[in-house]
Amino acid sequence: MGQKLIEKEVIVAEYLAGQTTYRKLESKYGFDFRVIHSWVMKYQGKKQKLNMLVKPGEVEQPPLPTDVKALQAELRKARLHNQLLNAMIDIAEDQLKIDIRKKSGTKR
Structure with a gap:
């Protein structure tokens, strides 16, 4: 149960970092994009905490x-x-x- 929560937070943090879309996260992690959207809406107020979970360089940057x-x-x-x-x-x-x-x- 704890691992799933951390995975959700990492997915939400990756989206909030602004480098990807719900559809890309869906194909990367296997969760429906609507579910990811609901997680983002739920965690929107916790953006600062979630940004700390994604290390620099972990999110793919466009060249x-x-x-x-x-x-x-x-x-x-x-x-x-x-x-x-x-x-x-x-x-x-x-x-x-x-x-x-x-x-x-x-x-x-």
Whole structure:
């Protein structure tokens, strides 16, 4: 009986750690996801105690992106695109003498 209680607490702690879903826990431990959900709701107030049961590294962490240069290049492209769009709006406003950007605080 005591072992089952500890197992429940570990499952709930793993869910509350935020790295998994009820369905994944169902397939990992063999308990129905609805039962696990009811345990989580029951133990929701005891989150701090349960987090101590899961040791760091015990819960599977998704891998971080390793291609930082590609992400930086994508960010650079997005910033340049934003600058281009702003320049186009400025030119259109200047040539057409029409305010294109919405002014903050205007009322309909």
